[in-house]
Amino acid sequence: MTLQKSTTLLIVGGGPGGYVAALRAAQQGIATVLVEGSGVGGTCLNVGCIPSKALIHASAEFHRATRYGQKTSPLGITTAAPSIDLGQTVAWKDAMVSKLTSGVNGLLRKAGVELIQGWACILDGKTVEVEHSEGLMRVQCEHLMLATGSQAVALPHLPFGGDVLSSTQALSLAQVPTRFAVIGAGYIGLELGMAYARLGSQVTIVEASNRLLPGYDADLVKPVEASLKALGVQLQLSCSVKGFEAQTNTLSWTGPDSAEGRGQFDKVLVAVGRHPFTKGFGLESLQLAMNGKAIRVDDQCRTSMHQVWAIGDVTGEPMLAHRAMAQAEVAVDVIAGKNRHFMPASIPAVCFTDPEIVTAGITPEQATALGIDCITGIFLFAANGRAMTMEASTGFVRVVARRDNHAILGWQAVGEGVAELVSTFGLSLEMQSRLEDIAGTIHAHPSLGEALQEAAFHALGRGLHR
Template identity: 60%
Template sequence: MKSQSTKLLVIGGGPGGYVAAIRAGQLGIPTVLVEGEMLGGTCLNIGCIPSKALIHAADEFEKARLYANGSPLGIRVKAPEIDLPQTVRWKDGIVGKLTGGVATLLKKNGVQVVRGWATLVDGKTVDVQPAQGEALRLQCEHLLLATGSVPVELPSMPFGGGVISSTEALAPADLPKRMVVVGAGYIGLELGIAYRKLGAEVAVVEATNRVLPSYDDELTRPVLATLKRLGVVLHLSCSVQGLTDNGAAVRVRSANADEFALPADRVLVAVGRKPRTEGFGLESLHLDMAGRSIKIDEQCRTSMRNVWAIGDVTGEPMLAHRAMAQGELVAEVIAGHKRRFAPAAIPAICFTDPEVVVVGLSPQEAGQGGLDCITAAFPFAANGRAMSIESTEGFVRVVARRDNHLIVGWQAVGRGVAELSAAFSQSMEMGARLEDVAATIHAHPTLGEAVQETALRALGQALHI
């Protein structure tokens, strides 16, 4: 077995791992990155990016179909069709450009990429088995674990055949006539809505009594309206029991113990993700764990000296942008910078129809935390830009302390509100108060004006409502 040494060894080439490696390279730290599958990890290859591409294609197709039935804009088209294999090729082209860009950036910054599967020997030694060729032993001063997460599998309905995870849902060879989605969280609803817009009949089974159960009723109400408009059938407070004997339907049990079958050509199981902690010898390090995830401190250090962990393998929130921020931090701490991971807030976005954004505390969370807060919302129905793009559903909401008007949370639901998340996060990182946002001139006409109007309304000074 050949051997090699480096200062920093990164296991996993997803958003956290590749950002850590690039930043380490910029800082002059000799770095090796090991990746067993594809650079970019889940996010670039089978998650964030391809799902948003598929969602965009579905939105455009639905828009074309609506125009075929006439439009108040005066647009008329013939009955549209979709070439699904071409859609997948287009999506794959975007993924290819991004992953190729990651490879180029790693090379540019002097990071050595080793393609193969890692096995931990100890906190400073890793064996890598490439798909072809001789195994390699890597020794390091610092070991960074960025192994990500994997979809949760249901014991009653393991993946295989017509039972798929989000991975397979993002590369369909054809469109199922009937799809059952298990789980009404953000992954299930994002893909369920996309498949419905592409033409599939979609039914969603959810164990709780509401969709997007981690969000409050006000935020999910516009999403529920879209599901109803599209004809997505919801089975709430229900649990799946497995497939029928012939595999053509899903057995579902309701809250009152009644059982029924939902016909399905394909079943998407989207009940969450879990840290990837198995299959690479993690147990040999005997690290402190927090449930199924690796326990870390505010500098992403594990319980073993010079062994670090970032991203999904460290638990919630499992978000690519959290992993990227942690990766940058670890590289800088290794380089001797004084850093700690203590963001004021981490934005979370559901790319449903309409989109949902949450940053910081909701009104309910603020109350539960003992904070006396002002809450105010401004509807997009009163926003000129929203009217001009035919998207007046939804609102922006702010949560601020009553005593000093410090903003502790933002929420929004509506078309395109994902792009407001940067303003929300920045205001909280800078410790903005309602007066700061209210006094900032926002360009007209934009959806961002609703942010200013929300702050004005919280101060009792709203102008356009």
Template identity: 55%
Template sequence: MKEIVCKLLVIGAGPGGYVCAIRAGQLGLDTVIVEADRPGGTCLNVGCIPSKALIHAAEEFGATKQMMTGKNAMGIRVEATTIDLARTIAWKDGIVGRLNGGVSALLQKARVKIVHGRASFRDGKTVEVETEVGLQVIRAETVVIATGSEPVELAALPFGGRVISSTVALSLTDLPKKLVVVGGGYIGLELGTAFAKLGSEVTVVEAMQQVLPQYDGDLVRPVQRRLGELGVRVLTGAKAKALSDSGDALAVETADGQQQQLAFDRLLVTVGRRPRTTGSGIEDLDLDRTGPYLRVDDRCRTSMRGIYAIGDVTGEPMLAHRAMAQGEMVAEIVAGKKRAWDKRAIPAICFTDPEIITAGLSPDEARAQGYAIRVGQFPFSANGRAMTMLSEEGFVRVVARADTNLVLGMQAVGVGVSELSADFALALEMGARLEDLAGTIHAHPTRSEAVQEAALKALGHALHI
């Protein structure tokens, strides 16, 4: 097969990789992208998009079941409800397929050459790809590593059979009667909550003293209350030990040292993700690392000239939108533009019930960095739109410097608050002060009014509480 020579080679067509390739193509760079699976990476195929589809289906089904009880405050009642999970999964797969096609079309529009297969480095400028029609060699002036991440497997609980990863959980066509989730982070709670709404009996096992340990307690408490309402059993400070001999129960050591056996139909392990850096020759390159991740500078350059790395392979936060921003920046750098990574905040969302958003510094993080701060918090129980949607749980919080009122961070927990994330990121990126947020007219009645009210509270003159 004829050797391909190009200006830019992108390895991996996930959110970071395909955005990098599209932008490079737009800038006139001769670009090749290599992908072993479908375009879109983990996020589109087995992560962000399919999980949100399942979460939405579960929310709709859960709301319908609530109407059957006759306790619905709006007076709506239904007689019966069932779910065809196989049809739900087919609907989810249809969405993924449409987006796969969209990514491929955008790459083609940008005149990016797509090579399907698994890439392996020969050296820092050359890769070989095992394609369906044979070995393809590609030489490039510049290479971008965007190979993403994969679920962490526990030695005592290897994937297979009834022990599943999030990838398998998103493709189940039969609802497990009993689901045990090992790992109470955002992936475990998002999926655990969805399956609980669909009708599974769910138990969450978390080694730390709090589920969602990366968030502060004020944000997590509404989620914990909702888990209780849904009948989800949560064991914190608990350690998953081993499977039973029959393979249908998990031995757990609880916080008080007691031993328990948790029976399950499926055991979902969600204890984190690791960078995908093995099996592609990356391990043989002389690339500096920070722990398991590839080390990069503020332009996403690795320690080898002409090799960049973006996305999950470079470490936390493992977020698709971070990877996209890095990919766009790298394409522009390769095209000769002056760019550097200087982000004040990258919003992170946990799609639990209720949802959590964080951007910038929490109150504790700001104090730890030596700031004297003002904190304004506005509850959704005082928000008209939240009342009309029967979803008054949660709040919006603003953290600002006490001396200048510069906004350092914003957080929220509540139904649908993920749509406020752009407000949070924009305020932080533009260096907003409390007065800017308080002086911006927010439409009524919307949840976004809580942002303005939180700023007013921090300034000492809240209007509606």
């Protein structure tokens, strides 16, 4: 027997975009049903952003303790030789994820959102069939919102399984691999590769491009390259992976000038990107307009079908949780009758490498390519008191502004802890701040945030501490 249900808004996918949309809709009195096949929070909360940052933090703490054990700390700290129980670390990570997902479930219950745990199959733009623990349920809706997220890209000749890992599997290893290979030098590959290097693995990174982090400008990447070198990470750039021999755990690749390379590894992480999750739930029945593998949407998150909406990774790049959340707010407001458009001044991005990289807005090179006459200001953390007290004086903050009116166009930074500066970067762009606004704002001393003011001073030609 198939149960029948009707609602105003039906959301498929309970990740950051889906659950935020459900909460916002419920707050506005919109009857909402949320369908999620796994756990609320999606990739980000369960097997992505949050657990990966937990592993990164644990590896940083272990690496710091290891350095102190070598009796070389200028702080005068020494320790006995540290050890790590990765199983316990993973259990700590899992407990944190469980606490956060329980919190999201509680918020949904409190808001009055009906959560159906099960796998959805779209029958048409108004009807979804859900297979769950009690059988089949058919849900009719006025508005259908697709928030199905993305999934890791697998290489055809290197499928996931056994010792070949996706980023999800790399977050739940029971032991630290002695030899760990990473295919792909984007942010996911470098974040996890550096984490395992700090835990003690001998890490090799194989990248098809001739440089690390191809999406970031070279000045931002240089401190990360230096950190990789200090960790003993081996880089194989301009290399194409040929295959993995499971019996001997041998990974082979072709390098520049067709040179052959190979190595034996306990585990191989494939981190060559993600693509929108659009298969296996009947999306093709809607015949929506697509942008490649992503669902095409307008600036109100409308698809090509009336009252069918899409948000988050399924709509393409940039695949970031905070973009999905922002799109959710816009789409729900439009459904509620408000005039909203998704037209952010910037979508900040953070790369949690060592050191961290953050960007918001455009770079000097991008400004030039757009024909904008710009000026820049840079302040090095080597001259920042707070950074020095944290032993974190590597890196810098850079601001990009128009030459004619000093309107800020972008920010970039690399350094320890700079992820916490990115909200200020985004706010200055949304508020259409000028260099004088940042320079004239009193920044607390000592803090990393002073670097923003100093960068603005430098762009204005009146830098102080440099």
